Amino acid sequence: MAEAAKKAFVTGHPVAHSRSPKIHGYWLAKYGIDGSYQAIDVTPEAFAEFMRTLAANGYRGGNVTIPHKEAAFALAARRDDAAEQIGAVNTLWFESGKLWGGNTDAHGFTANLDEHAPGWADNGPAVVLGAGGASRAVIQALKQRGVDDIRIVNRTLARAEELRHRFGGGVSAHSTAATGELLADAGLLVNTSALGMHGNEGLSADPARLPDHAIVTDIVYVPLETPLLAAARARGLKTVDGLGMLLHQAVPGFERWFGIRPQVTAELRQMIVADLGAQAMTRE
Secondary structure, eight states, X not given: OOOOOEEEEEEESSOTTOSHHHHHHXXXXXXXXXXXXXXXXXXXXXXXXXXXXXXXXXXXXXXXOTTSHHHHXXXXXXXXXXXXXXXXXXXXXXXXXXXXXXXXXXXXXXXXXXHHSTTGGGSOOEEEEOXXXXXXXXXXXXXXXXXXXEEEEESSXXXXXXXXXXXXXXXXXXXXXXXXXXXXXXXXXXXXXXXXXXXXXXXXXXXXXXXXXOEEEESOOSSSSOHHHHHHHHTTOEEEXXXXXXXXXXXXXXXXXXXXXXXXXXXXXXXXXXXXXXXXXXXX
C-alpha cells in the first residue's frame, strides 16, 4: 500500500499574505517529494480545536504565525529550548506521538547574517530596536552566538525592561532618547520594529551615528530595502535585508516534516523577490 502524501501547513489569521506556501512548495518540487503545504486561516477562537485535530487530519506539523504563536506555545505538549526562551512557537511537529512546538526565528536570524555578513557576532555591541515578539527571537539569537552587550531600545521603556529581566546578563534597556548615544560604538544595529514597513515608513535610527565597521539589518522584508537599510547603504555600511531570515527559518520545519534538509538558494530568493514585486504592483 502506497504511503500517504506528507502534509504540512501554515496557520494564522489572516494568513493569505504568507509566503511560506511558495517557499515550501518550491522545495517540495525541487526534491520531488509527494507532499503538500497549505495556508489555513484559523480564528483565535478555533485554534485550540485546530491543534487538537492535527494528527487526525493527517498533518505531520506546520508553521504558526500571528496571532497564534503564544497560544501554540501554551498548547504544545513539549517545547524546544528556543521556544522556551522566546516564549512563542512558530513550528509544530510530532515526535514519539507528542506534539512538539519549536521556534526557528532565532535560527533564521543568525543563518541570514552568517550568509551575508560572516563574522557579525564578533563585530561589537548590538543595538536592537523594538521590544515586541520578534525582538525576543533576535535577543535569544544574539545571546546564543556570544554577543555580550545587547542594548534594547523601545518607545515604551517598560517593555524593554521586561526583556532585560527575561534574558538577564549582558542585556540593557533604554528609551528612544538614548538611541544616538548607544549607536556610537555599536557593531550591529537590528530593527525589529514596524517602522519601515509599507504604510509605516520612517527611520527608526540614524545610521550616521554608527561607526564605519557597523552592520545594519532589518527583519522587515516588505519593502525589501527599508528606509533604515537605504540610509545605511548610502552611509557606506554593510546591510542585510530581512528576506533571508524568512527563508532560513523555514529550513528546520521542512526537514522535520518531509525528511530532507533543504537549501536556501539564489533561485528561491529570486522567486520570492519577484513575488514581493508583484504584490507591490497590486497595491499601487
